[in-house]
Amino acid sequence: MAREECKALLDALNKTTACYHHLVLTVGGSADTQDLREELQKTRQKARELAVATGARLTVALRDRGLATEERAEFERLWVAFSGCLDLLEADMQRSLTLGAAFPLHAPRRPLVRTGVAGGSSAVAARALSARSLRHEAEGDFDVADLPELEREVLQVGKMIDDMEMKVNVPRWTVQARQAAGAELLSGASAGASSAGGISVQERAGPCDPNKALAATVFSAVLLVAVALALCVAKLS
Amino acid sequence: MGWVLRWVDGKAGVSFCSVLQIEALVKDMQNPETGVRMQNQRVLVTSVPHAMTGGDVLQWIIQRLWISNLEAQNLGNFIVKYGYIYPLQDPKNLILKPDSSLYRFQTPYFWPTQQWPAEDTDYAIYLAKRNIKKKGILEEYEKENYDFLNKKINYKWDFVIMQAKEQYRTGKERNKADRYALDCQEKAYWLVHRSPPGMNNVLDYGLDRVTNPNEVKVNQLSFSCVCTLTVMEQNKRSLLSEKRIVKYSEQFSSNDAIMSGCLPSNPWITDDTQFWDLNAKLVEVPTKMRVERWAFNFSELIRDPKGENLGFWEACEDLKYGDQSKVKEKAEEIYKLFLAPGARRWINIDGKTMDITVKGLRHPHRYVLDAAQTHIYMLMKKDSYARYLKSPIYKEMLAKAIEPQETTKRRQVDSTLPFMRRHLRSSPSPVILRQLEEEEKAREAANTVDITQVMSKLDRRSLLKKELPPK
Numbered sequence: 001m002a003r004e005e006c007k008a009l010l011d012a013l014n015k016t017t018a019c020y021h022h023l024v025l026t027v028g029g030s031a032d033t034q035d036l037r038e039e040l041q042k043t044r045q046k047a048r049e050l051a052v053a054t055g056a057r058l059t060v061a062l063r064d065r066g067l068a069t070e071e072r073a074e075f076e077r078l079w080v081a082f083s084g085c086l087d088l089l090e091a092d093m094q095r096s097l098t099l100g101a102a103f104p105l106h107a108p109r110r111p112l113v114r115t116g117v118a119g120g121s122s123a124v125a126a127r128a129l130s131a132r133s134l135r136h137e138a139e140g141d142f143d144v145a146d147l148p149e150l151e152r153e154v155l156q157v158g159k160m161i162d163d164m165e166m167k168v169n170v171p172r173w174t175v176q177a178r179q180a181a182g183a184e185l186l187s188g189a190s191a192g193a194s195s196a197g198g199i200s201v202q203e204r205a206g207p208c209d210p211n212k213a214l215a216a217t218v219f220s221a222v223l224l225v226a227v228a229l230a231l232c233v234a235k236l237s
Numbered sequence: 238m239g240w241v242l243r244w245v246d247g248k249a250g251v252s253f254c255s256v257l258q259i260e261a262l263v264k265d266m267q268n269p270e271t272g273v274r275m276q277n278q279r280v281l282v283t284s285v286p287h288a289m290t291g292g293d294v295l296q297w298i299i300q301r302l303w304i305s306n307l308e309a310q311n312l313g314n315f316i317v318k319y320g321y322i323y324p325l326q327d328p329k330n331l332i333l334k335p336d337s338s339l340y341r342f343q344t345p346y347f348w349p350t351q352q353w354p355a356e357d358t359d360y361a362i363y364l365a366k367r368n369i370k371k372k373g374i375l376e377e378y379e380k381e382n383y384d385f386l387n388k389k390i391n392y393k394w395d396f397v398i399m400q401a402k403e404q405y406r407t408g409k410e411r412n413k414a415d416r417y418a419l420d421c422q423e424k425a426y427w428l429v430h431r432s433p434p435g436m437n438n439v440l441d442y443g444l445d446r447v448t449n450p451n452e453v454k455v456n457q458l459s460f461s462c463v464c465t466l467t468v469m470e471q472n473k474r475s476l477l478s479e480k481r482i483v484k485y486s487e488q489f490s491s492n493d494a495i496m497s498g499c500l501p502s503n504p505w506i507t508d509d510t511q512f513w514d515l516n517a518k519l520v521e522v523p524t525k526m527r528v529e530r531w532a533f534n535f536s537e538l539i540r541d542p543k544g545e546n547l548g549f550w551e552a553c554e555d556l557k558y559g560d561q562s563k564v565k566e567k568a569e570e571i572y573k574l575f576l577a578p579g580a581r582r583w584i585n586i587d588g589k590t591m592d593i594t595v596k597g598l599r600h601p602h603r604y605v606l607d608a609a610q611t612h613i614y615m616l617m618k619k620d621s622y623a624r625y626l627k628s629p630i631y632k633e634m635l636a637k638a639i640e641p642q643e644t645t646k647r648r649q650v651d652s653t654l655p656f657m658r659r660h661l662r663s664s665p666s667p668v669i670l671r672q673l674e675e676e677e678k679a680r681e682a683a684n685t686v687d688i689t690q691v692m693s694k695l696d697r698r699s700l701l702k703k704e705l706p707p708k
Contacts, residue, residue, distance in 0.1 A: 011399075018403035025419065028345035030287060077395060084358065084396035095353060099345055111267040114275060114287040115344045116418035123410040177394035181387040184365045184398045185373050 019128030323425030365401030
């Protein structure tokens with residue numbers, strides 16, 4: 001189904017955009033390395049591919065005049081989310097270009113800002129690329145070589161946004177969001193949630209919190225001791 | 238290298254040029270040898286690097302720039318207020334404490350230098366993330382902002398929630414110390430750009446403040462030493478505007494009811510409404526103060542509702558800015574009252590303007606009377622005003638104008654006796670006043686000419702003109 005496909009692509013694009021945003025936050029800081037710049041490049045390539053694919057599908061769907069109103073509304077919702085992702089991606093790419101130029105990594109090196117972030121970000125990039133791990137092949141001056149490429153890509157994304165706006169006319173303000181305020185607090189599938197803000201249900205999938213496990217064992221031990229004492233007292237009396 | 242930081246108007250507004258200089262200073266602080274001394278911050282069981290004490294930062298600034306303690310303190314406060322450095326222990330108090338409280342540098346993405354706007358969408362995503370992290374327990378102002386944004390950008394809400402969840406999960410891919418530092422950074426950024434109520438927000442007028450672009454954006458990097466906030470460093474511009482303000486205050490101080498009391502007595506204090514009666518809009522004999530005010534300034538005269546040309550002016554303004562549904566009626570009224578030949582309050586504008594205006598009145602719209610209005614304004618300003626001030630009419634008015642006596646004594650005695658029954662006179666209700674005005678207008682309108690008759694007359698006249706030349 002076209003809709004499921006679009007949704008899946010959009011989710012992937014959303015994930016990649018979030019990862020890219022996360023990586024750009026650390027440019028210029030103490031965690032900025034050639035590896036980071038390479039990860040940025042790979043992530044944004046993936047993001048661009050996904051964006052082109054999603055955009056093509058959505059454009060085809062929305063230009064189809066024979067679409068039922070309900071379906072059309074659904075596609076318009078996806079379109080609004082898609083354009084939000086694209087805007088965020090474009091802004092982040094622009095900012096990474098500026099920051100990358102302002103904080104060059106090659107010699108003579110000006111010291112990077114000591115922001116307290118020191119660890120590696122390869123896990124983030126691996127998440128973006130849906131890979132298990134990442135191999136870094138960057139040479140010494142990757143960041144310098146990458147900048148003109150990045151500039152070109154920023155312009156391409158901008159052009160893509162403009163093209164899509166021209167082809168598809170979706171009045172954004174008429175789109176009704178499916179999710180209400182506070183829907184992020186409900187874990188699990190996103191669609192169909194409806195609740196007022198402030199619901200604090202959260203299931204813990206996966207391994208239990210070690211603190212809670214510790215507390216539980218201590219409590220049960222105390223309980224056993226109490227029961228044993230009670231039995232002794234009962235036997236003696 | 239020497240520094241001068243330009244403080245616009247000598248106050249807390251920092252221009253773009255200064256922001257660049259602060260950035261250069263902060264970059265200098267990063268040098269591992271000559272920069273600020275760093276230490277580790279212990280948070281529960283983790284240790285996050287790159288923390289520094291306020292005292293260290295202050296000392297560094299003093300030594301680097303060769304300035305006094307007080308100025309360094311001020312500069313430090315600005316660096317924190319703009320978000321280059323954020324406090325770790327007291328995040329909402331954006332000042333540089335000269336003791337051992339800890340600070341950390343903000344990541345360049347969040348620096349204000351680039352003037353990237355802090356968008357509503359980004360803020361919404363941040364709030365949603367915070368909601369997830371705190372399991373729904375947000376602060377009051379955050380909850381309000383959240384609900385407000387939910388209404389404002391509701392169509393984007395699916396995207397906001399999607400992105401917030403993903404960003405939250407992505408954050409978990411990092412180690413604990415990094416996660417802590419990144420969280421602090423983002424929180425500090427939004428405390429600067431969307432401050433909670435009650436917090437001093439320097440960005441209210443900060444980088445987006447309207448400043449003179451020619452003055453400020455020139456990159457001036459080489460000057461003499463000191464950055465001082467004394468009066469001498471204030472711009473000449475600010476001195477000029479101060480002079481103007483002083484002149485204005487002096488001129489108007491006698492007219493100001495608060496500064497120099499009002500005659501006969503302040504109605505709010507003594508319950509005597511004579512002041513309002515005397516200064517009512519359409520009073521026959523205006524008070525002396527009012528007449529004197531007309532001599533100050535042409536715009537004062539214009540604003541005063543008595544007078545013919547001014548009446549026209551006011552009517553035009555009303556047409557321009559008033560209710561559009563009544564444009565046609567208003568335009569007709571104005572025509573009847575001011576423009577038609579033989580009108581009751583006829584104004585003197587030249588034939589060409591009159592032609593244009595009358596033609597425009599066929600299809601009246603907001604700006605149809607602009608030409609006439611401008612003409613009248615210029616005429617009044619250049620010609621009539623000077624003549625008016627010298628004219629006997631004005632002098633007569635000045636002489637006739639009342640200078641009301643102060644009526645303090647009697648009333649004060651009354652009001653000091655607490656159990657005395659005060660006779661409270663209520664002023665005529667504004668509804669009645671308005672009715673009186675409308676009745677007057679209706680009376681004036683009764684003696685005027687119908688617009689269509691004049692239009693047909695004009696047409697006939699132009700036809701005649703056309704006929705004449707071929708003869």
